[in-house]
Amino acid sequence: RKEVEQDPGPFNVPEGATVAFNCTYSNSASQSFFWYRQDCRKEPKLLMSVYSSGNEDGRFTAQLNRASQYISLLIRDSKLSDSATYLCVVNRANDMRFGAGTRLTVKP
Amino acid sequence: DTAVSQTPKYLVTQMGNDKSIKCEQNLGHDTMYWYKQDSKKFLKIMFSYNNKELIINETVPNRFSPKSPDKAHLNLHINSLELGDSAVYFCASSLAVSTDTQYFGPGTRLTVL
Numbered sequence: 156r157k158e159v160e161q162d163p164g165p166f167n168v169p170e171g172a173t174v175a176f177n178c179t180y181s182n183s184a185s186q187s188f189f190w191y192r193q194d195c196r197k198e199p200k201l202l203m204s205v206y207s208s209g210n211e212d213g214r215f216t217a218q219l220n221r222a223s224q225y226i227s228l229l230i231r232d233s234k235l236s237d238s239a240t241y242l243c244v245v246n247r248a249n250d251m252r253f254g255a256g257t258r259l260t261v262k263p
Numbered sequence: 264d265t266a267v268s269q270t271p272k273y274l275v276t277q278m279g280n281d282k283s284i285k286c287e288q289n290l291g292h293d294t295m296y297w298y299k300q301d302s303k304k305f306l307k308i309m310f311s312y313n314n315k316e317l318i319i320n321e322t323v324p325n326r327f328s329p330k331s332p333d334k335a336h337l338n339l340h341i342n343s344l345e346l347g348d349s350a351v352y353f354c355a356s357s358l359a360v361s362t363d364t365q366y367f368g369p370g371t372r373l374t375v376l
Contacts (some may be wrong), residue, residue: 189364198353198367203333240304250319251296251365253306 156223158182161243161254169262172233176230176257178226178243188219190228191242199242212253266290267368269354275374283340284371286354294318295337296365297329298353306353313359319348341373343346349375 161178169172180188188205203210205217205226216229226243238261243254267288276282289293296319297309311319315331325340341348352370 198369200367201364204364242306250311251308253298253302255305 157184157255158252159245159254160236160255161241161247164259166257166259167253167262168233168259170235171232172261174233175230176228176241176243176259178228178254180224180226180245180252182203182245182247182252183221183224185224185245185247187246188226189244189246190215190217190226191244191253193240193242195239199253201218202241228261233259234260235263248262266292267354267356268372269352269367269368271371272369273374275376277376278344278346280344281340281342282303282344282373283338283353284352284373285336285338286368288354288356288366288368289335290358290366292356292358292366293334293336294357294359295331296355296357297337297339298355298367299323300351300353300370302350303356310337316347344375346375349373351368 159180190202191198191199192202203212205219205260212229218227223234240256240258242256277300285351294313296311300306309323310329312331328340351370351372353370355365357365
């Protein structure tokens with residue numbers, strides 16, 4: 156079993172749609188959690204950190220459930236520019252583990 | 264003003280050759296990393312250095328040898344390149360070992376023929 160598993164995708168949604176990505180992690184000792192975004196042929200960039208209380212940044216909402224070892228990302232009012240691969244990232248003992256990513260395509 | 268830079272951006276070489284990829288960060292970070300992203304887009308950590316000292320060394324062949332001449336640089340040397348080494352290699356840095364955000368370089372696309 157992979158340490159970090161994500162929805163396989165791809166997700167193809169129309170502009171304005173709401174889309175949710177899920178991620179599970181296997182190591183209960185994991186300490187910090189993130190969503191990164193990676194555009195085609197580009198480097199990953201931090202989208203947002205994920206906190207136990209849940210956090211929101213504009214159209215993006217991230218949730219963490221430590222008991223279920225589950226992380227989610229919700230994107231509201233999707234824009235064409237949201238098209239990218241979203242990587243779930245889990246940090247334990249200063250060792251970042253990336254999920255394989257979920258590809259999102261937002262269409263006009 | 265590039266925060267994390269890598270050279271070269273593209274590298275095409277023959278099997279059996281030795282090559283190096285250079286990475287530099289101007290963020291004043293203490294920790295640097297090398298990642299490999301294969302054709303299936305799975306990003307996997309290879310090495311992590313903190314203040315020029317190795318702190319993580321994942322199971323990678325010993326043909327891969329990282330070198331950190333100072334805190335701002337972490338180079339990756341690869342001996343006897345194999346077809347399976349073809350991938351995109353990303354360098355990254357973070358402020359400290361226990362910190363959160365990692366900043367990635369633009370990647371080096373290595374193709375072994």
